[in-house]
Amino acid sequence: MSSSTGLGAREPKGNLPALAFPALVTANVLLAAGPWFVRVADTGPIATGFWRMALALPVLLLLAAREMPRIKAPSRAVLAMIVIGGVFFATDVASWHLGILRTKLANATLFGNCSSLILPLAGIVLTRIWPTRLQWLALGLALVGALILMGGSYELSDSNLVGDLLCLVAGFLYVGYLLAVQSARRSLPSWSVLALSTLVSAPFLLFYASLAGERLIPGDWTTVAMLAFTSQILGQGLMVYAIVHFSPLIVGLALLIQPAVAALIGWVAFGETLSPLDLVGAAIIAAALVVIRLPARNAAPQPAADRLER
Numbered sequence: 221m222s223s224s225t226g227l228g229a230r231e232p233k234g235n236l237p238a239l240a241f242p243a244l245v246t247a248n249v250l251l252a253a254g255p256w257f258v259r260v261a262d263t264g265p266i267a268t269g270f271w272r273m274a275l276a277l278p279v280l281l282l283l284a285a286r287e288m289p290r291i292k293a294p295s296r297a298v299l300a301m302i303v304i305g306g307v308f309f310a311t312d313v314a315s316w317h318l319g320i321l322r323t324k325l326a327n328a329t330l331f332g333n334c335s336s337l338i339l340p341l342a343g344i345v346l347t348r349i350w351p352t353r354l355q356w357l358a359l360g361l362a363l364v365g366a367l368i369l370m371g372g373s374y375e376l377s378d379s380n381l382v383g384d385l386l387c388l389v390a391g392f393l394y395v396g397y398l399l400a401v402q403s404a405r406r407s408l409p410s411w412s413v414l415a416l417s418t419l420v421s422a423p424f425l426l427f428y429a430s431l432a433g434e435r436l437i438p439g440d441w442t443t444v445a446m447l448a449f450t451s452q453i454l455g456q457g458l459m460v461y462a463i464v465h466f467s468p469l470i471v472g473l474a475l476l477i478q479p480a481v482a483a484l485i486g487w488v489a490f491g492e493t494l495s496p497l498d499l500v501g502a503a504i505i506a507a508a509l510v511v512i513r514l515p516a517r518n519a520a521p522q523p524a525a526d527r528l529e530r
Contacts, residue, residue, distance in 0.1 A: 240465040244474045245509065247458035250450050252481035255320045255328055256489055257447040264434025265317035266425060268444055272313070273422035275448035277415070280457075284415035291408060298407045299416075305400030306420025308393050313421070314428045316390035323383025329482040331384050334391035335398070337363065339472035342395055351469050358511040359469065362476040365504030368497060398463065398471065405464035414460045418452065473508060480505050 261268040294302075320328045340359060344350065351359070397417075404413045429436060438444050463471055480502045 236465055240462050243458040244462040244466065244471065245477060247455050247462060248474055248477035249481050250455035250458070252329070252478040253485060254447065254451045254455075255325055255482065256485050257443050257451070258317050258320045259325070261438065261443040261447070262440055263436065263438045263444065264429055264432065265321050266314045266429040266432055267434045267436045267438075268447065269310075269313040269317050270422060270425040270429050270436070271438065271444035272447045272452050273310075273418050273425060275445055276452035277418050277422060279453055280411060280415035280418055283411040283457075287409045287412050291412065294404075294408055294412075298404050301400045301404045302408075302413060302416045303420050305397050305404065306417040307424060308396035308400060309417060310421035310424035310428070312390045312393035312397055314425060315386045315393060319383040319386030319390060321383070322386065325482060325486050328383065328387045329479045331387035332390050332394075333475050333478050334388060335394045336472045336475035338392060338395045339398060339475070340467075340469035342399065342468060344469075349467065351467075354511055355469055358508045359473050361508035361511060362473050362505050365476070365480070365501045365506075365508060368501030368504065399468070401460055402463045402468075402471075405460060410457065410461040410464075414456055418456075476505055477509070 258265055258268050263271065316328070316332050319332070323331075340351070401413060401417065404417075408416075426436075466474075483498055483502070
């Protein structure tokens with residue numbers, strides 16, 4: 221597979237939209253607030269995920285309708301990828317929301333974003349495209365920064381074990397969702413993909429919540445409405461828009477923004493103190509984001525097969 225096609229491809233030089241990388245960063249900042257809304261919502265955790273989808277769906281369908289005159293009917297293969305992505309996402313949200321209430325916020329964020337490592341590795345396997353040296357450096361910096369940031373608050377214990385495992389499972393499921401969405405985005409615009417995948421996810425989450433016997437109707441709609449707006453409309457909207465323009469490595473690295481932002485939210489909302497070492501970790505992640513933007517001025521990464529032959 222060449223470096224200009226497939227899941228690992230980037231836009232050709234000069235064709236990368238100016239807002240693509242800011243959209244990717246902003247998406248992760250918004251998504252990092254999700255655990256806070258799940259903690260304070262007065263419905264069950266899976267039911268909160270259902271309302272995230274259900275309340276966002278009318279808005280997403282209206283936005284998708286504006287794109288319909290400009291696009292062709294999607295093929296069965298594209299629709300299949302959207303359905304697969306929707307099922308992965310529903311199961312990811314259910315698993316992560318359950319885990320958020322059964323472990324520390326720091327643990328939930330760390331394990332829930334294990335996709336930041338899995339996604340780049342999946343991209344290398346699927347596309348046979350080796351990262352450049354700067355990309356390896358950026359990924360290494362981001363991982364070090366995330367481990368430093370989480371190191372002060374991370375705690376492995378029997379009381380957190382179930383929640384940790386649920387969040388870890390969610391991280392793997394999110395990789396499946398991102399890869400499916402990235403594939404569908406090569407044929408459909410962003411709002412159409414997000415609306416259709418949300419349409420698939422919502423009934424699955426309702427089924428999961430009913431199966432778990434959770435309280436479905438919130439007494440206060442403010443929290444679930446804010447979650448739907450910030451996470452599903454804005455956060456996932458920006459993520460789905462941006463993801464087609466970057467390799468899985470860059471997308472995975474950007475996911476590490478979430479632990480840094482979650483630490484700040486923990487400080488503001490729950491009084492979790494940020495140490496000087498936490499600030500160092502956040503600064504290292506910021507440096508990694510600067511480094512990862514440098515290769516965009518150069519040629520795309522070389523296919524692994526080509527490099528091995530030389």
